[in-house]
Amino acid sequence: MSWVADIKLDCKGLSCPLPVIKTKKAIDGMKIGQVLEMIATDPGSMNDMAAWSHRTGQQIVEQREENGTFVFYIKKVK
Amino acid sequence: MSIVNKEIQELIDEKVKEAIDLKFNNWFEEKFKLLAEGRISDLESRIREKETRKKRFAVVASKGSMDMAYPPLILASTAAALDMEAAIFFTFYGLDIINRRKSAHLKVPSLANPAMPVPVPNFIGALPGMTAMATIMMKSWMNKAHVASVPDLLALCIESGVRLIGCQMTMDVMGVKKSDLIDGVEIGGAATFLDYAVEADIPMFV
Numbered sequence: 001m002s003w004v005a006d007i008k009l010d011c012k013g014l015s016c017p018l019p020v021i022k023t024k025k026a027i028d029g030m031k032i033g034q035v036l037e038m039i040a041t042d043p044g045s046m047n048d049m050a051a052w053s054h055r056t057g058q059q060i061v062e063q064r065e066e067n068g069t070f071v072f073y074i075k076k077v078k
Numbered sequence: 079m080s081i082v083n084k085e086i087q088e089l090i091d092e093k094v095k096e097a098i099d100l101k102f103n104n105w106f107e108e109k110f111k112l113l114a115e116g117r118i119s120d121l122e123s124r125i126r127e128k129e130t131r132k133k134r135f136a137v138v139a140s141k142g143s144m145d146m147a148y149p150p151l152i153l154a155s156t157a158a159a160l161d162m163e164a165a166i167f168f169t170f171y172g173l174d175i176i177n178r179r180k181s182a183h184l185k186v187p188s189l190a191n192p193a194m195p196v197p198v199p200n201f202i203g204a205l206p207g208m209t210a211m212a213t214i215m216m217k218s219w220m221n222k223a224h225v226a227s228v229p230d231l232l233a234l235c236i237e238s239g240v241r242l243i244g245c246q247m248t249m250d251v252m253g254v255k256k257s258d259l260i261d262g263v264e265i266g267g268a269a270t271f272l273d274y275a276v277e278a279d280i281p282m283f284v
Contacts, residue, residue, distance in 0.1 A: 017155060017159070018224075021155055052160055055133075055160040
């Protein structure tokens with residue numbers, strides 16, 4: 001299933017911990033049910049986003065790797 | 079006749095004993111239930127409080143070199159992004175991290191640092207200008223990797239509600255005034271930090 005993003009966030013080129021912090025900031029500004037598309041190039045972001053989702057309870061509904069970038073779809077659930 | 083009387087008396091005694099036992103059991107059960115329910119609801123509310131309380135990260139920043147400024151700032155700002163509470167206690171040389179004139183100019187030591195990406199023998203690391211050189215090199219690598227600067231991370235910490243506590247005693251020793259520190263910090267002592275850290279899920283010293 002392909003998700004349609006309400007908000008897009010470009011974290012390409014940014015190092016830890018900025019993708020996580022910017023994602024949190026973006027999610028805080030969204031409504032429940034909306035979906036955020038976050039694109040990062042930091043290889044650590046795969047594990048870090050999973051940890052972030054685990055702690056905050058926000059849902060990563062899809063993630064994929066495409067030519068060196070990591071794309072996350074995050075649904076604000078609370 | 080007396081035998082009959084005796085039997086009646088025994089029957090009455092038995093009935094009376096049964097009635098008293100029943101009454102006592104009911105009374106005891108009721109009291110016990112009240113007591114147990116009170117204890118259970120007390121425990122439940124304590125568990126609820128523990129579960130709903132935010133996780134807490136407390137870190138002491140005691141070093142004033144650039145490489146030692148990063149771990150507390152990165153961890154505290156990330157903790158806030160992970161819905162945790164966080165506080166950093168800046169003490170001794172760590173106070174430089176929140177000094178408004180110094181925070182953007184923290185240095186990387188060139189001496190006695192065998193982990194430098196380009197290894198520098200100690201006798202060369204001790205030469206004048208080597209600290210500045212090591213700092214310039216580290217900053218250029220960090221820029222290339224798009225790592226946030228120390229002032230950027232401080233701003234992120236303040237924005238996300240991380241408590242930045244400057245050590246009063248260090249300020250007195252080093253002649254640092256509140257106006258020398260960046261905006262958004264509070265001043266406190268060991269007790270201030272411990273009062274926060276005693277409830278911390280992750281206490282740390284850098």
